Every structure is written in C-alpha cells, then in structure tokens.
Amino acid sequence: LAKTTQPISMDSYEGQEVNITCSHNNIATNDYITWYQQFPSQGPRFIIQGYKTKVTNEVASLFIPADRKSSTLSLPRVSLSDTAVYYCLVGPSNSGYALNFGKGTSLLVTP
Amino acid sequence: EAEVAQSPRYKITEKSQAVAFWCDPISGHATLYWYRQILGQGPELLVQFQDESVVDDSQLPKDRFSAERLKGVDSTLKIQPAELGDSAMYLCASSLNRGRTEAFFGQGTRLTVV
Numbered sequence: 001l002a003k004t005t006q007p008i009s010m011d012s013y014e015g016q017e018v019n020i021t022c023s024h025n026n027i028a029t030n031d032y033i034t035w036y037q038q039f040p041s042q043g044p045r046f047i048i049q050g051y052k053t054k055v056t057n058e059v060a061s062l063f064i065p066a067d068r069k070s071s072t073l074s075l076p077r078v079s080l081s082d083t084a085v086y087y088c089l090v091g092p093s094n095s096g097y098a099l100n101f102g103k104g105t106s107l108l109v110t111p
Numbered sequence: 112e113a114e115v116a117q118s119p120r121y122k123i124t125e126k127s128q129a130v131a132f133w134c135d136p137i138s139g140h141a142t143l144y145w146y147r148q149i150l151g152q153g154p155e156l157l158v159q160f161q162d163e164s165v166v167d168d169s170q171l172p173k174d175r176f177s178a179e180r181l182k183g184v185d186s187t188l189k190i191q192p193a194e195l196g197d198s199a200m201y202l203c204a205s206s207l208n209r210g211r212t213e214a215f216f217g218q219g220t221r222l223t224v225v
Contacts, residue, residue, distance in 0.1 A: 034213075043115075043202045043216025044154065087153060099144060099204070099214055101153035 004088045009106040018075040020105050022088030025069050033064060033071045036087045038104070044087060048073070075107075083109045113137040115217035117203050123223045129191035132220045136185070136205030142166075144214065145178055145188050146202040154202055160186065161208075193224045 005023040012018045024033070032051050036044040048055055050062040050071070061074040075082055087104040116135040124130045136143050141162050146154035157176065159167040162183035171178065175194070180186040190197055200221050206214040 041200075041219070041221070043204065043219055045216065046213035049213070085153075099146075099154075100156060101146075103153050 004090055004102050006086075006088050006102065006105045008103065009108070011108050011110065012078055014079055014109055014111055015077050018078050018082070018107060018109075020073045020075075020086055020088075020107070021070055022073070022090075023070045024088070024090045027068050027090055028092060030092050031068075031090050032092075033062065033068075034089045034091070035060070035062065035073045036089065036101070038085045038087065044101070047086075078107075078109045080109050080111065083107060113215075115203055115205050115215050117201075117217035117220055119220055120218060121221045121223075123225060124193050126195055126224050127192040129189065130193050130222065131187055131189045132201050132203075132222075134186045134188070134203030134217060136203070137215055139207065140205035140215075141183070141208050142206045142214075143180055143186050144204040144206075145186070146204065148200040148202055148219070150199070157188070190222075193222075195224050198222055198224045 032049055034049040035047045037047050038044040048057055048060050048062045050064050052064050052068060055062045063072045085104040085106050087101045089099060115137055118133050122130055143160040145157045147157055148154040155170060157171045158165060158178045160180045163180050176190055178188045200219045202216055202219045204214040204216040
C-alpha cells in the first residue's frame with residue numbers, strides 16, 4: 001500500500017482558502033486518492049476522491065498533478081466549523097477500497 | 112438519510128471482563144469495516160467483511176478479539192478479556208461494495224477499560 005505523508009497540523013483564519021498537501025511517492029497505477037474529514041467524537045466523513053487532474057464537489061477541490069505523487073485538498077473560504085482532522089488515503093480500487101488511515105492533518109480555523 | 116448505527120455509544124468495563132459492540136450498516140451495503148481509534152491517532156482497521164465473509168483481519172488481535180457478521184447484515188465485535196490498552200473509540204463503517212465507493216461511518220463506541 002502507498003504510504004502517505006501529510007502535515008501534522010495547520011492553522012487558518014475564517015474566510016481563507018486552505019490547501020492541504022499529501023505526498024504519496026509510491027502510488028500505484030490503480031490507486032485512487034481519497035480524503036476524509038473527522039470531527040471530535042465522530043466517525044470520519046468522505047469528502048472527495050480522485051484519480052488524476054482535478055475533481056470538485058460542493059465541499060472541496062482535489063488537485064492531482066500528472067505524476068500523481070502528491071495531491072492537494074483545497075477548502076475554499078473555511079469557517080470555524082471546518083476545524084477537524086483531514087485524512088488522505090491512497091488505495092487500490094480492485095482490492096476492496098483500502099481504507100488505511102494515517103495520522104491526518106489537524107486543521108484549526110480561528111476567527 | 113441512512114446511517115450506520117452503533118451501540119452502545121459509551122461503555123465502561125473492568126479489565127478482564129468481556130465486552131461487545133454492535134453495528135448495523137446501511138441497508139444494502141455489502142462491505143463492513145471495524146476500526147479502532149486511539150485518541151490522537153487515525154483509525155486502525157481491525158477487520159473487513161464482504162457480506163458474511165472476512166476479507167481482512169490481519170490487524171485483529173485474535174487472541175482476545177473476535178468479529179462476526181453471520182447473515183451478512185449486522186455485525187458484532189467482541190473483546191474477551193478486555194485490557195487497559197483497549198480503551199479507544201471503536202468505529203464501524205460500511206460501503207456499497209469493495210469498489211471505490213465511499214465508506215460511511217457510524218458514531219462509534221467509546222470504550223473505557225478500568
């Protein structure tokens with residue numbers, strides 16, 4: 001399984017755009033990149049998933065360069081409620097959608 | 112909106128006692144996961160089911176942990192005997208199948224072993 005590296009923590013002010021980068025140098029051809037969000041005392045929640053280039057939904061955007069060795073989760077205009085831990089997962093789609101979480105990035109949004 | 116149901120939400124047990132957690136996945140979801148999450152760390156996969164079959168239990172401490180999903184619907188995770196180090200959040204998740212579909216997590220069971 002591809003190993004992922006994320007910053008342990010990030011700080012932001014309300015209204016700013018936040019970009020969280022995840023490194024996955026040994027990503028395999030059939031691996032997808034998935035991001036989850038977790039609030040304290042709750043289970044993780046799926047945010048977005050992509051394979052290459054750019055994916056956007058109502059919550060976030062995911063940017064994946066051509067070499068796919070990294071990815072960036074972009075949260076536009078964060079609010080206090082975006083304070084959470086964000087996990088980057090890389091896994092093969094043909095073996096059960098591997099859900100192996102690392103330590104994640106703890107995002108703190110302040111006024 | 113359909114949810115993954117877990118019970119109990121909180122459990123306090125003495126070490127060496129047995130404890131069980133229950134999970135009811137979203138209807139129609141064939142894949143079910145049990146995770147353990149220690150405070151400050153990411154969730155750690157314990158066991159994965161596809162219908163009633165175990166797909167991956169390589170991280171499950173089989174000397175004291177057991178998991179079953181007899182009819183391929185709800186699932187039970189048991190610890191016997193519980194140890195102090197088992198104190199953690201136990202999360203259940205389900206997904207439609209083993210493809211690249213998103214997984215839905217329950218609220219978890221917070222276990223405290225004293």
